[in-house]
């Protein structure tokens with residue numbers, strides 16, 4: 414075929430085209446109480462539709478059990494604001510916890526509901542739930558119609574302070590965490606602290622590990638604050654927890670907005686400090702370990718590794734481990750020692766999974782002092798096992814043992 418009105422040009426001679434496509438995302442993250450009280454305008458105000466917004470809601474089954482009126486509260490809210498919003502159907506209830514991420518079914522059902530109820534790219538999908546439900550529903554929202562607007566209402570400490578405010582979603586596949594998913598910023602995130610008191614003690618504490626993580630890497634003043642408030646946090650002070658969640662969300666968002674790599678195209682993933690082991694431990698324990706618990710173990714492990722290799726001083730290492738102990742999070746679990754293929758602990762395979770998921774060169778964040786991380790490109794398996802054993806002895810041996818055993822190593 415020839416160029417229009419001209420003589421024929423050989424395809425190889427056609428000029429290449431280079432275009433830069435710039436996209437900016439902006440979304441509000443708000444903190445409130447009584448989100449579904451008809452007197453609150455927060456939810457209606459984030460829907461900037463011309464005319465009435467169409468809304469489909471999906472709620473975590475665990476949240477429905479703990480807050481039995483939540484679906485009717487939402488219906489009443491939409492009725493009170495019927496000039497601005499139309500609920501297209503009664504809220505869908507989906508399984509809570511990791512079970513929703515371990516199968517493709519629920520994501521398909523949500524996509525089907527998006528289709529049946531005519532949710533288009535100008536409608537809204539509202540999801541109320543823990544991190545697992547947000548991840549799965551977020552994936553459905555990101556892929557139906559190539560992306561429908563998602564309003565997240567996170568209901569756990571972890572989801573309010575970390576996962577629910579970020580840009581990642583996905584489900585597990587082929588025995589690997591978050592193997593299928595996408596990067597998709599939400600339309601808005603509404604954190605309602607009144608949802609938190611019904612959490613189990615384990616889920617209440619779990620999310621503290623992500624705050625410790627981001628504080629240890631980025632904000633020594635926040636780390637001090639968590640230390641000073643550790644007992645209040647463990648004893649379920651909602652006021653202390655609200656403050657912790659706010660600062661954790663702020664630091665996570667600041668990283669996403671300013672790191673220059675919101676969609677993690679590079680090899681560096683600082684916010685995954687301690688997570689190479691954590692993701693593997695979750696899988697090995699068949700998700701008996703909560704994500705936040707596994708993260709605490711992984712962070713304790715990599716902090717101990719940092720100490721044993723001379724990167725982190727003894728006092729700072731001790732602060733990290735003692736903080737997890739004070740807030741009631743695990744620093745070690747028998748899963749750490751379970752043998753895999755070849756007899757070596759299976760958790761070590763987590764490093765290869767991590768490298769593969771990231772692509773390219775293995776990059777692992779270690780701690781150089783409270784408030785500052787340092788990246789390395791290889792880990793010594795013998796030292797990882799030594800670190801694990803040290804934490805095991807600390808956990809099993811009671812108060813002093815872990816520290817006494819390492820006195821000789823102190824520097």
Ligand SMILES: NC(=O)c1ccc[n+]([C@@H]2O[C@H](COP(=O)([O-])OP(=O)(O)OC[C@H]3O[C@@H](n4cnc5c(N)ncnc54)[C@H](O)[C@@H]3O)[C@@H](O)[C@H]2O)c1
Pocket residue numbers: 473474475476479508509510511514542543544545546548568569570571572575576577579580581582590608609610611612613616619620703704705
């Ligand atoms: N997308 C990300 O960036 C990101 C970041 C960190 C973690 N995550 C993911 O988050 C998941 C963990 O999320 P999680 O820690 O929020 O736990 P979860 O979603 O597994 O929820 C734990 C349990 O609490 C219940 N629940 C939720 N809210 C409740 C409430 N208010 N009252 C009573 N029960 C309630 C749930 O039904 C579930 O049974 C993991 O799959 C992890 O991989 C994702």
Ligand SMILES: [Zn+2]
Pocket residue numbers: 623688704708
């Ligand atoms: Zn995490």
